[in-house]
Amino acid sequence: MTIMVTGIVAVPLSLTAVQLYESALLASDKTTAGLLAQNDLETVKNTAYDSVSSTTVADYAGSGLTLTRTVTWAQGSALTAESLKQVRVTLTRPGASNPLADQYTYLVRNVLYGS
Amino acid sequence: MKLRNQQGIVLAAMVMLMVVAAITVLGVSIFVIQRLEQTEVRLTRTAAINLAEAGINRALYDYRFRDLSGNGYVTLGQTNLTAQRFFVLGADAADLIMVNTAGAFFINAGVNYFLEGLTLQNATNSKAITIDRMIVTWDNSADLRRIVINGSTVWSGNDASPVDADIPNVTLNTVPSTVNIDNLRFQGNMTGSNINIVFVMTDGTQRSVDVFPASNQFDFWLSATGKTSVSNIWRTVRARYNAITGAVDNYAEISTQITP
Numbered sequence: 004m005t006i007m008v009t010g011i012v013a014v015p016l017s018l019t020a021v022q023l024y025e026s027a028l029l030a031s032d033k034t035t036a037g038l039l040a041q042n043d044l045e046t047v048k049n050t051a052y053d054s055v056s057s058t059t060v061a062d063y064a065g066s067g068l069t070l071t072r073t074v075t076w077a078q079g080s081a082l083t084a085e086s087l088k089q090v091r092v093t094l095t096r097p098g099a100s101n102p103l104a105d106q107y108t109y110l111v112r113n114v115l116y117g118s
Numbered sequence: 119m120k121l122r123n124q125q126g127i128v129l130a131a132m133v134m135l136m137v138v139a140a141i142t143v144l145g146v147s148i149f150v151i152q153r154l155e156q157t158e159v160r161l162t163r164t165a166a167i168n169l170a171e172a173g174i175n176r177a178l179y180d181y182r183f184r185d186l187s188g189n190g191y192v193t194l195g196q197t198n199l200t201a202q203r204f205f206v207l208g209a210d211a212a213d214l215i216m217v218n219t220a221g222a223f224f225i226n227a228g229v230n231y232f233l234e235g236l237t238l239q240n241a242t243n244s245k246a247i248t249i250d251r252m253i254v255t256w257d258n259s260a261d262l263r264r265i266v267i268n269g270s271t272v273w274s275g276n277d278a279s280p281v282d283a284d285i286p287n288v289t290l291n292t293v294p295s296t297v298n299i300d301n302l303r304f305q306g307n308m309t310g311s312n313i314n315i316v317f318v319m320t321d322g323t324q325r326s327v328d329v330f331p332a333s334n335q336f337d338f339w340l341s342a343t344g345k346t347s348v349s350n351i352w353r354t355v356r357a358r359y360n361a362i363t364g365a366v367d368n369y370a371e372i373s374t375q376i377t378p
Contacts, residue, residue, distance in 0.1 A: 005125065005128050008129065008132060008133065009132050013136065016140060019143050023143065023146055026151075026154060029154065030157050033157045033158075033161065034160070037164060077176075078183070084186060085183045085186065087176060087179040089172075104161055105165075106168050107165070107203060108168040108172045110175060111176075111179045114175070114359070114365070116365070116366045117365065117366075
């Protein structure tokens with residue numbers, strides 16, 4: 004009787020505990036991914052416009068996550084006087100397809116920030 | 119009998135242990151769920167501010183690109199960056215009036231001093247903006263006699279500073295063309311003076327501009343709200359762009375949502 008009751012309760016309890024552990028890891032990784040994505044965007048904003056380009060970095064900043072920065076021409080091109088770049092930064096776990104953090108912004112050529 | 123009692127005690131102990139374990143798991147569950155929610159909120163807030171910044175940069179690109187072949191202007195409203203991410207650009211009339219003070223100068227004719235070289239422009243093609251009044255302030259004892267805009271005398275008098283000039287409405291239309299403030303005629307020596315004009319718009323908003331001495335000033339304000347369609351979280355930034363220097367010289371987050 005004791006073994007039966009213990010089995011009935013312990014199995015789902017253990018599965019829930021495992022799920023909780025994975026969720027806690029996910030929350031931790033998402034927090035890290037969010038901070039690293041924003042850190043990369045801030046770096047990009049302080050980089051010369053023409054030098055901003057796509058890149059992929061495995062184990063970014065020792066986090067175990069992969070950073071993928073995708074830069075595309077939203078308007079214009081390298082040959083036009085004015086242009087706009089779209090920057091997308093994602094952080095993913097190795098081998099995963101869904102990003103933990105996914106951030107977008109635009110960068111504009113020839114505009115200075117600060118007086 | 120003794121054996122059955124022992125089994126009962128073990129069963130009761132196991133049940134209590136399971137209850138304690140279940141309560142612990144429940145507590146930890148609540149903590150983890152809250153942490154996941156907080157993380158999602160943080161990520162969404164970051165996404166929103168990045169989208170708002172994207173909105174400002176998109177508008178500045180539009181202005182500068184159109185400025186290559188005529189007067190620059192921005193288009194207000196919503197732009198979707200992806201299926202779920204968008205920004206909304208907005209501004210009131212005072213934000214959108216651009217006063218070019220770079221070419222301001224005085225012509226002296228006897229006792230009269232004519233302030234010339236000022237121009238106006240609407241910064242958007244999305245809505246017309248209308249000037250209702252001009253409050254002119256200067257720092258000497260000369261009198262303001264006349265204001266001429268776009269070839270028409272819109273105010274005349276003989277008043278000392280400050281003058282609240284209730285002019286016929288001057289509309290800057292949605293084809294952003296340049297409107298000349300032909301002159302402000304002063305009677306009295308205006309050498310070395312400082313002149314300010316507050317443009318009071320028909321929507322009640324105001325814009326104060328130091329129009330003399332000449333300066334590299336030809337700017338407009340713009341606000342952009344970034345948002346995702348999967349959340350109610352939004353963030354807004356407000357920026358001032360100087361079209362002469364090509365610089366955003368004022369930039370801050372504000373707590374007003376811009377809606378389409």
